[in-house]
Amino acid sequence: MATALIILAAGQGTRMNSDLPKVLHKVAGAPVLAHAMRAGATLEPERMIVVTGHEGEAVSKAALEVDENVVTVTQAEQLGTGHAVAQALPALEGFTGKVLILFGDTPLIRTETLEALAGSATDITVLGFEPANPRRYGRLILSGDMLERIVEAKDATDAERAVTLCNGGLMAVEAELLSDLVTGLSNDNVAGEYYLTEIVALARAKGRSASVVTCDEAETLGVDTRAQLAQAEASFQARARAEAQENGVTMTAPETVFFAYDTVIGRDTVIAPNVVFGPGVTVESEAEIRAFCHLEGCHISRGATVGPFARLRPGAELAEDVHVGNFVEIKNAILDEGVKVGHLTYLGDAHIGEHTNIGAGTITCNYDGVMKHRTEIGKRAFIGSDTMLVAPVKVGDGALTASGSVITQDVPAEALAISRARQETKPGLAAKLFEKLKQIKAKRQKEAQ
Structure with missing residues (x-):
């Protein structure tokens, strides 16, 4: 099946305490964004779209240096991941296939993981992992083999917090379905943002299928701080x-x-x-x-x-x-x-x-x-x-x-x-010069007392 990529790279990364957008900080000599783009490029996508925001011109320039055919779109206001994906939808017009949504600040994702996402037979596939400490991560709630919904940690019940399978953020969604689901998102929440994670529950309500592909925790590392960069x-x-x-x-x-x-x-x-x-x-x-x-x-x-x-x-x-x-x-x-x-x-x-x-x-x-x-x-x-x-x-x-x-x-x-001056040797002159220099030094030391 044909694939397209949407890479979210609009965030400022305030915890980096930097004038440089977080996706432009480097790992192994390349911007974090470049790692995400290169990993996605191994799928040979028909389209690659990078969503920029903070310092968008610099981020767009860096993206074009990796792939001159990349399309960049701007998220003028950061109103959530769902809103960011919505900015990319016009650039997907006419595309039929699987859309992979990646994060520009996640540099360690493996090609094999992206291939598993792209190759999944369900309408939506979410990346999951089991962290050593799942406390702050959203939980993936399954019913049998099917993913029913994603619950944020702060909204989870005690039973849901006991689930150790967590949300890795990346998704693969059939293109037409993605457009339909993102358009239906609501920002009726305290933050007033559109959350991409909500499309799983929306899809299941429409009778569409959803599943999980898992990876090691290390692959999901997002670079939000200098410590995480290291x-x-x-x-x-x-x-x-x-x-x-x-x-x-x-x-x-x-x-x-x-x-x-x-x-x-x-x-x-x-x-x-x-x-x-x-x-x-x-x-x-x-x-x-x-x-x-x-x-x-x-x-x-x-x-x-x-x-x-x-x-x-x-x-x-x-x-x-x-x-x-x-x-x-x-x-x-x-x-x-x-x-x-x-x-x-x-x-x-x-x-x-x-x-x-x-x-x-x-x-x-x-x-x-x-x-x-x-x-x-x-x-x-x-x-x-x-x-x-x-x-x-x-x-x-x-x-x-x-x-x-x-x-x-x-x-x-x-x-x-040969191009050098002819050597001249003056017998005994070195001793005379050293004696004269010693006398000058002694005189200066006496005057300084």
């Missing part, structure tokens, strides 16, 4: 680490490794302690990421080694068997097979040919204060320690730069480039 991050990381290990990745101290929402690691890769993956990282099989590395927006090929204490920034591309050592930073640079960059080096806006050796302290001087420029180094070249390559510049295949050189002109293949 809890969501911890849950995501625990899940990501377990999945990586199941996929054949070795982590010597997994609790110290942090993944982004889209990190991809090949099997038989080894990750040492205290490694952080930002968004956009792919690591192929049999690579090694040593301790205290930070990687973002980069690709690491089979057999490469990185670190310790290395930083790979967006656009870094490491071919097979490349070695990047300690205190090396690489940005928007391609390193071909077998390149070695041992230590204390910055390579930005560059292409390094295969089996070239980059000496310690080498810097590609890629920025002139206005524009970026590129450095091209050929195959099997040798860049001496402390070489400054002032871009734009090219170093040919098999060329060599002498240590301490500032290279401002192209170096032909197999040539030696």
Whole structure:
């Protein structure tokens, strides 16, 4: 059956104590809203609608960055979840199928759970869970296998409070029925709001079927506070680490490794302690990421080694068997097979040919204060320690730069480039200078007394 998504993301999240809407706070490098959208996108919905409210322009922008085809609608006044869904109904015009209603502040929902909701045969399917402490949650009241109604905790009788199956918030509803039920909601309550949960009882009164799909409590976590944001991050990381290990990745101290929402690691890769993956990282099989590395927006090929204490920034591309050592930073640079960059080096806006050796302290001087420029180094070249390559510049295949050189002109293949001042040695002058400096220091100390 065709599916559509309505994602509710209009809330301000006052308990976050933030100028930023709660759905734009990040878990694993992506806004909470993006996690909900990506989970829903695995169903390949015909339509995805995000309901915005507080700071709606920023929320809409973030949603469009995840999916350029998403439709955003505005809930100008926050009059309850039922009212929010009503704002999305015009965008569903002409759609026939199952509508899934998700929350933009629930980042941990699994694809398998959404598939179970979408695949349910009943007219309405509600997500349920059994929390460790059900006190504050709405209860799902069943009659046999059928869901009869949802009762808020504050309105529940003692018998209803004894029910441990609680409302997870998410729903799947046949499209035409959803429109009919939401239109029939009333705000005749103390808060004056339209509650989506009431559509279950309305549907049952019309003789329609309703059921429950269950999940673990962790999936239902909503991010309303900074503490819950940290809890969501911890849950995501625990899940990501377990999945990586199941996929054949070795982590010597997994609790110290942090993944982004889209990190991809090949099997038989080894990750040492205290490694952080930002968004956009792919690591192929049999690579090694040593301790205290930070990687973002980069690709690491089979057999490469990185670190310790290395930083790979967006656009870094490491071919097979490349070695990047300690205190090396690489940005928007391609390193071909077998390149070695041992230590204390910055390579930005560059292409390094295969089996070239980059000496310690080498810097590609890629920025002139206005524009970026590129450095091209050929195959099997040798860049001496402390070489400054002032871009734009090219170093040919098999060329060599002498240590301490500032290279401002192209170096032909197999040539030696030297650019440094001639050394002069003055016998005995060091001792004389030190003695003079000591006399000056003693004089200043005496004057200060």
